[in-house]
Amino acid sequence: GENVEQHPSTLSVQEGDSAVIKCTYSDSASNYFPWYKQELGKRPQLIIDIRSNVGEKKDQRIAVTLNKTAKHFSLHITETQPEDSAVYFCAASRNNAGNMLTFGGGTRLMVKP
Amino acid sequence: DTGVSQDPRHKITKRGQNVTFRCDPISEHNRLYWYRQTLGQGPEFLTYFQNEAQLEKSRLLSDRFSAERPKGSFSTLEIQRTEQGDSAMYLCASSPQGGGTEAFFGQGTRLTVV
Numbered sequence: 001g002e003n004v005e006q007h008p009s010t011l012s013v014q015e016g017d018s019a020v021i022k023c024t025y026s027d028s029a030s031n032y033f034p035w036y037k038q039e040l041g042k043r044p045q046l047i048i049d050i051r052s053n054v055g056e057k058k059d060q061r062i063a064v065t066l067n068k069t070a071k072h073f074s075l076h077i078t079e080t081q082p083e084d085s086a087v088y089f090c091a092a093s094r095n096n097a098g099n100m101l102t103f104g105g106g107t108r109l110m111v112k113p
Numbered sequence: 114d115t116g117v118s119q120d121p122r123h124k125i126t127k128r129g130q131n132v133t134f135r136c137d138p139i140s141e142h143n144r145l146y147w148y149r150q151t152l153g154q155g156p157e158f159l160t161y162f163q164n165e166a167q168l169e170k171s172r173l174l175s176d177r178f179s180a181e182r183p184k185g186s187f188s189t190l191e192i193q194r195t196e197q198g199d200s201a202m203y204l205c206a207s208s209p210q211g212g213g214t215e216a217f218f219g220q221g222t223r224l225t226v227v
Contacts, residue, residue: 043218089155099208100169101216103155
């Protein structure tokens with residue numbers, strides 16, 4: 001089955017700096033890669049996703065890159081703000097497998113004002 | 114609220130008791146998923162329904178766990194003879210049919226087995 005590794009487990013940055021979170025996956029058939037943000041005590045919420053036919057996607061301060069050959073994908077947050085502080089999870093799934101998500105272990109991002 | 118709703122939000126039970134959780138997905142979504150999340154970890158897939166059919170079950174789902182979605186709308190997850198290791202957040206998610214579509218999560222049911 002799929003295995004998703006996520007690094008780092010914790011990340012502390014100064015407000016205004018950039019943050020990068022990296023994930024690797026094992027199943028070359030995976031073709032959908034979402035990123036979820038989970039604040040303390042709240043539900044995971046999708047912030048951005050990318051499909052395997054695209055190498056990069058951007059939405060305002062958030063971008064995701066995908067390298068299918070190396071089987072890794074990354075989340076980039078620019079101009080970080082204190083409200084970006086949360087746990088971020090990457091995930092992978094296969095379209096033809098009911099889209100069940102395999103999650104990484106999470107990254108706790110702390111943005112210091 | 115048209116999001117995914119779960120009930121109850123919190124459940125404390127004694128070891129050995131049975132518990133049942135309910136999930137109401139977004140109404141037009143025919144796919145429904147159950148995940149389990151322990152503290153400091155990512156959600157782990159448990160089981161998946163397309164309409165009323167349970168199409169996939171994780172090896173994590175022991176025979177003490179059973180899930181149903183009888184009319185293809187709401188779903189229940191029952192845990193029999195609870196153990197302390199069952200303590201976790203149980204998350205439900207739903208999505209429309211089709212690959213690579215967003216899964217919307219509920220707030221979860223936090224289970225504590227004492």
